[in-house]
Amino acid sequence: MHNKKKGLSMWSVSTLIILAIFGLFIIYPLLLVLVKSVIDPENGKATLSYFFKFFQKKFYWSTLINSFKVTIVATILSVLLGLPIAYIMRSTKIKGSGFLDILIVISYLSPPFIGAYAWIQLLGRNGFITRIINFLFNVKLNGIYGFAGIVLVFTLQSFPLVYMYISGALKSIDNSLNEAAESLGAPSFKRITSIIIPLIMPTLLASSLLVFMRVIADFGTPMLIGEGYKTMPVLIYGQFMGEVGGDDGFAAAICMIMVIVTLLLFILQKFLSNRNSYAMTALKPMVAEEVRGIKGLLCHGFVYLAVFMAVLPQMVVIYTSFLKSNGGQVFTGGFSLDSYKATIFTKSNMAILNTYKFGLIAIVAIVIAGILISYLTVRKRSFLTYIIDILVMFPYIIPGSVLGISFLFAFGDYPILLSGTSAIIIIAYAIRRLPYTVRSTSAIIGQISPSVEEAAVSLGASEIKTFFKIMVPMMMPGVLSGAILSWVTAISELSSSVILYNSGTQTLTVSIYTEVIRGNYGNAAAYSTVLTFTSIISLLIFFKLTGKKEISM
Incomplete structure (x- = not known):
């Protein structure tokens, strides 16, 4: 009986922590957007x-x-x-x-x-x-x-x-x-x-x-x-x-x-x-x-x-990336690695490293949060887990540009100053791409009979041990399916990144976008090719790990 209470309290604490995180990074920023939209900054009155x-x-x-x-x-x-x-x-x-x-x-x-x-x-x-x-x-x-x-x-x-x-x-x-x-x-x-x-x-x-x-x-x-x-x-x-x-x-x-x-x-x-x-x-x-x-x-x-x-x-992108160009803007005929030399092999180029670093940290957070949230919303149903289930979909529904602006409103000044840091982009990635992993993992949990956990507990295993030793391994197919979509869509994120980045936190998508705007199509093609091959390699790794030949939606 004592173990049961301990297990329940652990899930209750997890629920409250997740709610607090969602409150800080979803509800609070959106409330600030609402306040700014109806308050006159000159007299502070509603308008x-x-x-x-x-x-x-x-x-x-x-x-x-x-x-x-x-x-x-x-x-x-x-x-x-x-x-x-x-x-x-x-x-x-x-x-x-x-x-x-x-x-x-x-x-x-x-x-x-x-x-x-x-x-x-x-x-x-x-x-x-x-x-x-x-x-x-x-x-x-x-x-x-x-x-x-x-x-x-x-x-x-x-x-x-x-x-x-x-x-x-x-x-x-x-x-x-x-x-x-x-x-x-x-x-x-x-x-x-x-x-x-x-x-x-x-x-x-x-x-x-x-x-x-x-x-x-x-x-x-x-x-x-x-x-x-x-x-x-x-x-x-x-x-x-x-x-x-x-x-x-x-x-x-x-x-x-x-x-x-x-x-x-x-x-x-x-x-x-x-x-x-x-x-x-x-x-x-x-x-x-x-x-x-x-x-x-x-x-x-x-x-x-x-x-x-x-x-x-x-x-087209891959082909264009190998064309000879005049500074990236005009293709002069023939093939060369000039576009790659001007982008990937420059010493000052941090875009690729930032993309992988931010994406990997975000995906670790997504997998941990996804496993916990999916289990809580499917197995530990309550009013609070129902609220979590609704909130987790908010960043997916809301446009990335809106999320980016809400983050700058919320974290652009003290007491929580994140603007201009890599943390704000990583959090945006994690919050925005979490729903993929939560949804695919929840679907798998729904197919696992509760009697599996009940049998383990009746044989003397604690609820926490049952979760880590039995449930998590069984949830893995759903976790991997969601994680691959979360990863690939995170590294491809532009809408929020283009609002949140600075010179030190520029990512591949922002680099592609800025090069296209400047008309440097060769450079944009080189960056795009790296992103395309990253997606393809990620997909092949997923197929190899799971033995699947498709991503279930």
Whole structure:
């Protein structure tokens, strides 16, 4: 009995410590953003003037409309690509499907803004494809910039997420329903629309809303190729980091509008997934069949083209990094290592070291916190662990630029001065990417029967010993799946890093972004190649450790 109390008190203490950390690094910064958005700095009185300013001027509120336009179109196109590819890959034998799976994951793990930069190389005003089209058809194309370019980049970068979710859902479908419909004479298209899509609708909605939230919060892509087409994250950055000192109160108000929008989207996702959730056991799973003739050609062609378009940015980036250039801006023909000499092999270059150092420290914190939080929220359910479960998703929902600004408000001065230190970036990484590990680990714990722990305790093991010796090893597949996503997305983080960094804490993503802004495309390509290969190597290590060939979502 004494051991039980000790175990319970340990979990209670852990719960309170985690709540205190979340209170300091999530609730406190966001409360400061709220306060700054409704308090007049001159007289200290409550005001809604900043919000009125936003909705009274078309220049400001049109960015919100722009964000919704881009996000809705990109989400629809991502579904229209991701859904058929997932179905074809599950139902049809596609040559090289295992390799295609890995390419799709790699294309998803690459930061969207690298895709934007690569498409500038291809379809910018002086892009490779643009020059060919201009020469062949005697036209003068204006390039990829604006609405169409942003949508293209987001679609090609987001459909892999829909693909991974739908692919997982199709595994659990009982194919006997499909076969029954076929025997009753239902054509292929009718079976897909009447049986398959309704069965995977909860997953389809969940993945669509995740794409929506990811796209609406992205800063790098619209910043690089938006030009006159501004979105909310770009407006937030411009208002806070303005050359004339920026307007903290107005930036805070825009941040609050974004927080409200993303929170409403998250609540909608929760409502839809709870309303449409059900369990299904695939007694007869879908089996990939050989398809010949014109249908087989079309299936292969569609999948190969989509995957090629998705990985094209990475290929362009790697190729560009080895081109001879005139100081990085103009490619002069031929190949050289000049871009690598100017970036990676410079003595003053700390970007790569910082990226790995910050990412590794953050991932250690994420794994420890992820294991604890997942166990508490699944096995030790209480009102406090329910609050933790909600709070852990906040940094995932909230745009990175909003989190970065809230951190500067909270930790830009005493008593807690973290601004300008590596600690503030590491904390931002850990807080922002923790949900991946928590969600995947929670899913694994949910599959472990509580009787396993009860048996160990009945044999004399303490609750703490049971947790470390039995539960943690059993949780490892979920921990590793989440950790790889946390790691790769942490080292690819731009939105918060670009606001929080200084010259001593610059990371790879910030270096890529600043080089692109300066027009040093060779240098940007060299940095991007390092980031791309880091993601690929991380993925291969994950596959080797787990024996898997895919990342479960």
